[in-house]
Amino acid sequence: MKKLINSPESVVSDALAGMQALHPELLRVVRVDADNQIIVRADAPVRGKVGLISGGGSGHEPMHGGFVGYGMLDAACPGAVFTSPVPDQMLAATKAVDGGAGVLHIVKNYTGDVLNFEMAAELAEAEGIQVASIVTNDDVAVQDSLYTAGRRGVGVTVLLEKIVGGLAEGGASLAHVADLARKVNDHGRSMGMALTSCTVPAAGKPTFELPDDEMEIGIGIHGEPGRRRVKLAHASEVTEMLATPIIEDLGLKAGERVLAFVNGMGGTPLIELYVVASELAKILKSRDVTIARSLVGSYITSLEMAGCSITLLRLDDELTRYWDAPVHTPALRWGM
Amino acid sequence: MKKLINSPESVVSDALAGMQALHPELLRVVRVDADNQIIVRADAPVRGKVGLISGGGSGHEPMHGGFVGYGMLDAACPGAVFTSPVPDQMLAATKAVDGGAGVLHIVKNYTGDVLNFEMAAELAEAEGIQVASIVTNDDVAVQDSLYTAGRRGVGVTVLLEKIVGGLAEGGASLAHVADLARKVNDHGRSMGMALTSCTVPAAGKPTFELPDDEMEIGIGIHGEPGRRRVKLAHASEVTEMLATPIIEDLGLKAGERVLAFVNGMGGTPLIELYVVASELAKILKSRDVTIARSLVGSYITSLEMAGCSITLLRLDDELTRYWDAPVHTPALRWGM
């Protein structure tokens, strides 16, 4: 296992110490108990503002800790690598960011995340804090049916945290913030693929083996195998495999505008993401869909996995306005 | 070779097409001849402003193309992967950005880059354009002696493009801009290491083989082997190996302020960079050096190489002011 770490046990807390040391103006890392910490916006709680918290396993950096700051999240709860955080963290985060207007829990649809956030919400409400939850489920690789735990929450989560963060900054109510969160989730779809597996530090070896001439299509973000394994293909074909199900599921029509998010899984360099972006632009152009906004980079990752995901978000004026709103976090910054 | 590309021949032009498609408001990609393109700021040439151009082999993304835009570069010349661009590109870029105030060539100290930029400067001057050059050489892994081609230009190049871009935006003269460029280069030092090699698409296999229990210390950014090969070590030790030579060479003293730049080589995820950042913060703290500004992420890369580099830039008010100045490029953005 080749990693820049001190030990599998300390990787999360060491990385949090690094965030604290390099971004003291944006966030503070707060100890919840012996094993757990949370990342809280430097000026939290902001009076009268709905608090936004999210969380999930570590190993997806910059999500979520890298999105804590003005115009995005108020706190993030990092679990062990690929393991949902525990309710204690979510409760502590909820309390830390409640400025009296209630708290939105942004939860990616994985059984672990959902169950832990559920327990935390019960505990927070018992303490008199108003909590609303949005469960993101944008991954078209998984069928939302009785026979699955539902679609996974992936790339849309990042866009949602930004857009809803923009609204919350203006002092909107919890109900309004939760409504916009549902709208963003409804307007976006994603799909991902992997060229290589990744290695959970505590496990010490790759989660799955992938022959040199094969790739996984329809992966999540936890080093899980995907829906199917196929032979390596050109970027143009890979992009087609990801984009077509998204476009069809969203029912994108000629003349519509989207935010195109080409995301790296952690080990894929930017040059390859731009190759995928170029293929995606061709596909959208052929359908007369306009890329009105874009995001290219590794924002929701699976450790050092090589691969990418594509997220398309149908834009209207409201979503565009809050996407463009100022943001200042370690990983996303503009307008200030 | 597992890469999201269409072919080794088309990887650079495909990626440029992706940049053009996703950032039309920031830049335009211009064809120089059958094989070569350049990336030019959307509103170039800006009248009365010194034009900043840089360039080098591709495979280091986002550098340099990702730094084209307001407050940073006016144009970038991407060569084939890890191969210096040709003088035709640099000449075309120089002409495209000359707003009458002259053009600064930002050159990393590699024989190929230096020689090609030299030829381009001769050609541009023959056409009556005022050209100044800065050759960055911040890599402390290489001794600057009669027995080497001199120190390589690495991480400081990114910081220099940002800081000097900030000054140029305000309408400073070519001489003033070149002076600040030299100052930034003098104030910064870097060193890098690799956990894995990388694969040049046209070569199809890793540039070097590295056993599972070894790493390279003192690498450049072209998949070259480093100064020495050592056994894997903890992040704390790796950080020490990189930071100490930098600190000593810079002669950093207690009470000084630095910009700390923890850079990923392309295949290393952010969580590991923050682990390194945390170790770096400890080392600097123990020497009473303050991290006044920071940059963490993969900004000057070697394709999908796993590894990192550290750059420290001694800050004063002037450098801090231009670092903080607004910038809007695909890869760095703030203040607007």
Add this chain to the structure above:
Amino acid sequence: MPITPEDTVRWIRRIAVVLHENREYLTQLDSPIGDGDHGINMDRGFKAVIDKLPTVANMDIGSILKTVGTTLVSTVGGASGPLYGTAFLRASMATSGKHELYEADVVHMLEAALEGVKARGKAQPGEKTMVDALTPALAAMKEAEQQNAGLARLLRRGSDAAEAGMKATIPLLATKGRASYLGERSVGHQDPGATSSWLMLKALADTCA
């Protein structure tokens, strides 16, 4: 002889040992159809439980199990944290104030735990989860209780039924948890949560043998 608080503590300690020994195995089971952390999660949780045990060692069984439950909730994370946490919390409610557990108490305790898992996870038998180990275990214990088989035999039959249930998850198509994302590819693999459930029931049978 009934199960005492001392037995309970020995049981929990044994679980911790067994899960630590099976850390790699459970993680390996979680790799093809999950995210390769189940063994790590459970080991982390029961390590924390062991640290907490001294504070409750002299209390009633319900109090001991409550500490196990809250500690698992607070330290395991993932899907298994809230599920096993809820299971032990419900078991603690069923054994609240008790210093002795007889056959009927054990059945009642497991029934409460299983109901907790099903409610929290919205899970039914046949979905390739821990429920598929716990459900037959409960049925076997109920039967043993009706047959007055005695506590040791009751626990052994429960453990054996859990093992059979665990093995029976192999051909199942997962419809809950991470494994459900794999669709048909989930078939042919043993569920890690069912496996840890069996290991815990086996630890109880071994403790009271």
Add this chain to the structure above:
Amino acid sequence: MPITPEDTVRWIRRIAVVLHENREYLTQLDSPIGDGDHGINMDRGFKAVIDKLPTVANMDIGSILKTVGTTLVSTVGGASGPLYGTAFLRASMATSGKHELYEADVVHMLEAALEGVKARGKAQPGEKTMVDALTPALAAMKEAEQQNAGLARLLRRGSDAAEAGMKATIPLLATKGRASYLGERSVGHQDPGATSSWLMLKALADTCA
């Protein structure tokens, strides 16, 4: 028989073939002490040269070599682009207007090319670069000229000396170019640029054999 424009074109075509055949080999040499692209660079450059050749095929030798030089500058990049580009441009100046090259002309041409490389690259013999193949080649050709060895033999001796010079780069410590970054680790490897220089001179000797 002197070298004619037709010979020159055949020489350049032969270089293109040989460098294409040795693309992997040169790239491999460039991996341990460089960045693994020398074969790719040279192949790209001479492919472009071949495309341009028809436009100058009927001209004097200087014009042909000038086109080779400018094309290399415009297409190779890296260190070798400006260096070989300069070499051919200087060679073209030395052969400007000529339709026949005799022994002395060839020596003069190579001398100009080598001076160009040394000036552009600020390089001296012994630094583990292409200069270490070109320098002994020039010396050998000069000697052959003084001995009136004849053109074919002059070219062969030049090529052989380049090969020896190339091999002699193996034990050298690099002090120019990328390889110099490696310090002591550059020892024990053959310089890729010296190798391509030998291949080009060998192509000339083979063409005029």
